[in-house]
Amino acid sequence: MCFALVLTLGCSLAVAPAAHAAPGAPPAEAFFENPTFTGALLSPSGKYLAAKIAKKGGRSMLAVIDLATRTAQSVAYFEDTDINHVQWVNDQRLLFDTADLKAAQGEIEYGPGLFAVDRDGSKFRQLALRTGTPFALRADADKLLPWHTFMLDQSGAQDSDSVYVQDYQMSGLGNLHRINLLRLNTVSGRWQTVNAPGDAKGWLLDQAGEPRLAITLAEATVGIHLREGDSWRKLASFNNHQGGAQAMQVVGFGAGNTLYVSSARGGDLTALYRYDSASGKLGEQPIVKLPGYDFHGNLVIRDGKLLGVHYLRDGEGTVWLDPALQALQAEIDQRLPGLVNMIELPTDPQAENVLVRAFSDAQPAVYLVYNRRSKALDRIGETYPTINPALMGGQAQVTYAARDGLPVPAMLTLPRGSQGKKMPMVVLVHGGPYVRGSKWGWEPEVQFLASRGYVVLAPEFRGSTGFGSKHFRAGWKQWGLKMQDDIADAVKWAVAEGYADPQRVCIMGASYGGYATLMGLVNDSQLFQCGVNYVGVTDIQLLYRGHWWYSSDLSDEAKRYSMPDMVGDPVKDAEQFKATSPIEQAHRITRPLLLAYGGEDKRVPLVHGTRFRDAVRKGNQQVEWVEYPEEGHGWHNPKNRIDFWKRVENFLDKHIGAGAKTE
The missing domain is CATH 2.130.10.10 (YVTN repeat-like/Quinoprotein amine dehydrogenase)
Structure with missing residues (x-):
């Protein structure tokens, strides 16, 4: 997968005007209608x-x-x-x-x-x-x-x-x-x-299509159980978020007693290993190891033989262990240059046809069928047929150093024609926060912003998953603190590298990303000219105790076992929560702000938004508010997605884009 080549090809167009939609850029509907x-x-x-x-x-x-x-x-x-x-x-x-x-x-x-x-x-x-x-x-x-x-x-x-x-x-x-x-x-x-081994909360079928593995979760303890005849045997047990010596994720079944598992083997990054379910021993050498990344992927197995592994690194890719499939991948890649071509095999190993999902950072997914006998490669359908790849931005994953030296990955998307120019930039903060935020490939939100002339920087701040245990654990109890510093340091890096105009940077995100948007305007108002928060947390304590009128779908198990370690304890860390909750710091936010919430949100109930809106407006008249009464935690209805992103386009244009007043 040659991401560098794709990025170079994607950026080789003439310089376009900055800070507003490129001529011919698709309308918001092209990005946010349901795919076809x-x-x-x-x-x-x-x-x-x-x-x-x-x-x-x-x-x-x-x-x-x-x-x-x-x-x-x-x-x-x-x-x-x-x-x-x-x-x-x-x-x-x-x-x-x-x-x-x-x-x-x-x-x-x-x-x-x-x-x-x-x-x-x-x-x-x-x-x-x-x-x-x-x-x-x-x-x-x-x-x-x-x-x-x-x-x-x-x-x-x-x-x-x-x-x-x-x-x-x-x-x-x-x-x-x-x-x-x-x-x-x-x-x-x-x-x-x-038949189940207790209260199972996950199942895995073997290569014969029969249930052979069950996952239980009792309080904070994960149990992995293997079915043997009509009974179950526990293979491993470990803490759900702390891990342990037996911590692993079963990815699939091989022949005989072989399981394929993702394990860190006592180190920082997970990799794919063979595991003998009879002896309980993990293979000495990994099958697939992704330097700098935890293993995440799925297996291609036929007749008990591992033929290949689809994986996620900075983007998707495949390693084929079968020579014939290696040759097939090379043949298709030659026919579809500049694209990532993910091959899916049917169940029958003798089948002539294979499915190809082809995409790039600028090209939304296209589906093709390749016939191995006739060599015909036929396009079957496109996810977003009205998107012109020539107008999309180019992406690359970059790494910068946080102020304490921690390496932080980030996905950088450059608008067409931005080489050598300092551009207005949107820092897009992912939600979760303990998830992987981005991957290389076409994404409607990112490319919509890039098509409007904005550099988009999406940092994988500490606490993000997929980059090792050290990176993940470094974000524990760091809401508004070192996690926030990582986001600020991303802006400083982009300015120093010449990508971003320091006077035209906006921060934006949903859920935790909305929280980080508000805390960015609190902690680093000199870096951000404006902020867009949608469905963002404004009161950390409210996540735990809830509200008499609004209920939350955060589980009792999460509140009891994982959140105290990763977010903080509502009693022991009460002072920290007060210092790092936007509702308590609303008076410090003076930059323009767009707030958007859903009236039916069960994850971050509407009260987070209304309370903060009322508090911030006491000292800031540059606050725009939009409520979608029927929406939940994000915008499900296409008309609401389109409406919201049009509002974002106008807001950004007014404050950091072509319509912004310059001093």
Whole structure:
């Protein structure tokens, strides 16, 4: 994967005017409408391809393409909802659920349901209820599975009419009690429950498509259990966030007693290892090691043999262990230069067709089918067909040093024509905060900003995951402190490197990113000319104690076991919370600010926004407020996404863009 080459090619256009949309830049609708073609999947034989297709303004339908005849047929479509997750049950039958992609979270009235249909559109059957009244009126509706039955994100054996699905048992808002695994016949609708080792909260199928691994979580202790016949044996046990000597994540099953696991093996970074489930021994040498990154990926295994590994480093990539597949990758890469080409194999190792998902930092994902016999490479569909890659920015992951010397990765996106020029910049702070924030590839939010003439810098501040245990743990109890310093140091680095105009920098983010936006305006007002906070935390104590009117979906387990270590203890760290909660520091924010919240948010309830809005407006009249009453923790309805980002465009233009007043 040659990211440097792609970045160079992507930036070799003529200099464009800075600080506003490039001529011909796509409108906000092109970035924030639902994608038109997604979820492409080859059938087990590779002869058919299923995909979700949506016309502009319409619902997504489930279509099947016969790759031999190049004929397509819609096999499932609903007037009031969209096709969501899809799986091939076998070469004849498909399983799917639904999601209303045109409704905000607070407007969603139904669960996803569960349905099956043959690839020619026949033998449609509803298998699980949606919330309340069954979606399909049936005489045997009382025999349907409950609405909280969900698809398992694993395809199974694909050699019968049966699949495994999950029945979520909740003990309260945000509290998952257990996940029951069910074997479900998609033709008859009959099911049976799989024996579990206690209250399982995760399952993994083996290479035969059978449940062989279960994950339990009791208080803060993770248990990994292996199924042997009708009984279960505990393989490992460790603290959920502290880790330990036995800490590992099982990625997949090989032949015999072989498991493939992600483990740090007592070091800082995780890598992919073989694990012998009989002896409990981890392999001495890693199979895949990603210098500077924790291993994250999935395996390509056929007949018990590991053929390749899809992984995430700065972006996605594949290492093929099979020479024939190495040659196949090289052939496709030669046909599609300048793109990352992710190859997905059907279940049948003799299948002629493979699926290719091709993309770059400037090119949204395109799906193609390559025929290994005829060498034909046919484009099947595009996720965002109205996006012109020539108008998108170029990306690269960079590293800068924080003030205490800690190396901090960041994703840098440069607008077209920005070489050698100091540009207005948006620092985009990810939420979580204990997650991976960005990866190389086209992202609508980032490229929308870049298309408007802004450098976009997304720092993976300490506490972010994917860069080793040291980087992750360095962010514990550092909200508003060293985590915030990392963000400020990113701005100083970008200015010193000549990317950013120091007088035109804005900070922006959602959730924790919204929190960091506010604290950036508190701690480093000399660096930031403005801020955009959407659905951001404003009171750390409120995360723990909640509010009499608004409930939060943060689990009791998180509040009790992980948050005290990672965020802080609400009693012992009360003074720190007061010093680092934006609501307590609102009087110090004098820069222009855009605030946006959802009225149905269960993660950061609306009271975070309204209280802070009222407090900051006492001394700052440059505060814009927008509330989407029906939205939750982010914008689910495309019309709200489009409205919000148009507001962001106008706000940035006014304060750091072409419309900003210069002194």
